[in-house]
Amino acid sequence: MSNKKNNQVSRRQFLNYTLTGVGGFMGAALIAPMVGFAVDPLLKGEKSGDFVYVLDVDEITETPQKVSFQVDQTDGWYESKVEKNAFVFYDSNGDILALSPVCTHLGCTVDWATEKENEFFCPCHDGRYNAEGENIAGTPPTEPLHEYTFKVEEGKLYLSPETHARGGA
Amino acid sequence: MKYIEEDIKMYIAEKEYIDTAIIPLVPYAIDDDQEMILTSFQQELMTLYSHQLEQRLKGRLFLFPVYTYLNNSLIENEIDRINQLIDEVKKQPFNEVFLLTFDKQWRKHGTSLKGELVWLPAIKNGNLQSNEVREVIQSQIIDIEELIKESWS
Numbered sequence: 001m002s003n004k005k006n007n008q009v010s011r012r013q014f015l016n017y018t019l020t021g022v023g024g025f026m027g028a029a030l031i032a033p034m035v036g037f038a039v040d041p042l043l044k045g046e047k048s049g050d051f052v053y054v055l056d057v058d059e060i061t062e063t064p065q066k067v068s069f070q071v072d073q074t075d076g077w078y079e080s081k082v083e084k085n086a087f088v089f090y091d092s093n094g095d096i097l098a099l100s101p102v103c104t105h106l107g108c109t110v111d112w113a114t115e116k117e118n119e120f121f122c123p124c125h126d127g128r129y130n131a132e133g134e135n136i137a138g139t140p141p142t143e144p145l146h147e148y149t150f151k152v153e154e155g156k157l158y159l160s161p162e163t164h165a166r167g168g169a
Numbered sequence: 170m171k172y173i174e175e176d177i178k179m180y181i182a183e184k185e186y187i188d189t190a191i192i193p194l195v196p197y198a199i200d201d202d203q204e205m206i207l208t209s210f211q212q213e214l215m216t217l218y219s220h221q222l223e224q225r226l227k228g229r230l231f232l233f234p235v236y237t238y239l240n241n242s243l244i245e246n247e248i249d250r251i252n253q254l255i256d257e258v259k260k261q262p263f264n265e266v267f268l269l270t271f272d273k274q275w276r277k278h279g280t281s282l283k284g285e286l287v288w289l290p291a292i293k294n295g296n297l298q299s300n301e302v303r304e305v306i307q308s309q310i311i312d313i314e315e316l317i318k319e320s321w322s
Contacts, residue, residue, distance in 0.1 A: 106179070106186055106228025123318050124229035125186055140186075 051151055051158035055088065058155065060096060064089040064112045064120075064131075071161040086148055086159055087112060087120070091132050098148040099133045100163040105140040120145065133166075170231045171223055180231065189226075189317060190263040192233045192254070192284065193219050194270035196240035208240055211271045211291050214306075218289070219269060221310050226317065231263065244274045248281055255283040265320045269313070285320075287313060 009017075052069045059065075064087035073082040087099045099120075101109050108124040115121040119136070120129035128136040133145035146163040170176040170187055180187055193215045198204035215235070223232040236254070238247050255266050266284035268275070271291035279286040289309060296302060 103228060106183060108228040109225045122228070123321075124226055 051160050054086065054098075054157055054159050056155055057096075057152055057157055060088055060090060060157065062090045064099070066101070066112070069159060073161075084159075084161060085109070087133070087145075088157065096150065096152070096157065097133070098150045098157075098159055100146040100148060102146065102163075103127050103141060104135065104143045104145060110145065170227060171220075172232070172234050183228075184261070187229055187231050188263055189229055189265045189267070189320070190231045190233055190258050190284075191219060191222065191267045191269055192251075192258070193235045194251075194268055194272060194275065195235050195237050196272050196274075197237055198240045200241065204240060207293075213297070214291060215269070215271065217297065217306065218310060218313070222313060222317075225310075225314055229321070230317065233258070236268075240272070244278065248278060252281075252283045259283075265317075267317065287316065289313075 050071070052071060054067045054069050055065075066085055067088055068083050068085045070081050070083055073080055085101045087097075087101060089097055091097045101111070101120075103110050103122040103124065105122065105125060105127050108122050108127075110120045110122045110127070110129065112120055114123075115126075116128070118131045120133060121127070122141070125140045127141040128139045129141065129145055130136060133147075135141035135144055144166045147166050148163050149160040151158050151160075170180045195212050195215050196208055197212065198208045212235075219232055223230055236251065238244075251268070258266055268282060268284045268286050269289070270286070271289055273288065275282075275286055276288050279288075292302060292305060297306075
């Protein structure tokens with residue numbers, strides 16, 4: 001008689017098992033996406049940090065050279081190859097500078113020495129930047145041309161597709 | 170500027186600077202297989218041209234949604250509709266309205282249009298990835314860019 005009772009699962013035990021089981025799944029369902037979101041920047045960081053080779057360091061001069069390179073761009077779910085341009089040169093301190101040709105006013109493409117010698121010029125609203133890419137007062141741009149992050153390895157220049165504003169330039 | 174939310178918000182804030190409009194005129198076909206191949210290729214080309222131009226002159230150029238029409242419809246019937254559209258666009262105000270097209274039917278009607286017609290000879294076919302085709306396209310785009318800049322000075 002007592003033997004039979006031992007084999008049975010009591011109501012209390014049964015409820016305990018099922019509730020922990022179901023509760024566990026619900027908890028996991030809640031936490032999994034949270035972990036995903038928390039780690040997401042790490043996963044992304046790796047992707048946008050892809051450096052692209054553009055030219056050899058010994059080709060760089062003091063005159064800005066326009067170089068172009070292709071990067072993968074993701075707009076939402078849509079992936080495409082995008083061509084980016086940069087002006088690469090040595091600044092007056094002898095440091096390498098890789099500037100974005102996107103005008104800081106409204107995003108037109110600037111060009112080197114088209115209107116005035118030793119200046120970057122934006123054809124849209126006559127924006128001007130000096131030889132270091134700093135905006136010239138009295139013209140529409142409000143800040144210097146943005147800069148690409150770059151790295152040099154074994155005499156080759158690599159650019160990151162990301163640009164950033166230049167502090168204290 | 171393109172007709173996307175991000176650009177439109179910028180446009181609304183900076184209207185005074187953006188005074189030039191581009192409207193691509195793109196025909197399409199559904200009744201003839203050969204024409205379909207031709208017009209779809211031209212449609213691709215137009216996307217390439219107009220987006221490149223927009224990118225280069227983003228701060229002053231507004232790229233409108235494509236104006237489409239059936240390639241066997243009477244072009245005369247389209248003129249009124251386009252002119253109405255141009256009237257609306259000019260009210261914004263846009264000083265210059267360029268109509269970009271590969272369709273040679275328009276060439277006869279350049280004077281009855283209220284915008285400036287820019288007709289381009291289209292590459293018949295070819296691999297858009299090949300370097301030769303790219304060079305041709307690049308040089309045409311630079312030509313149009315010069316045309317637009319001339320209207321500014």
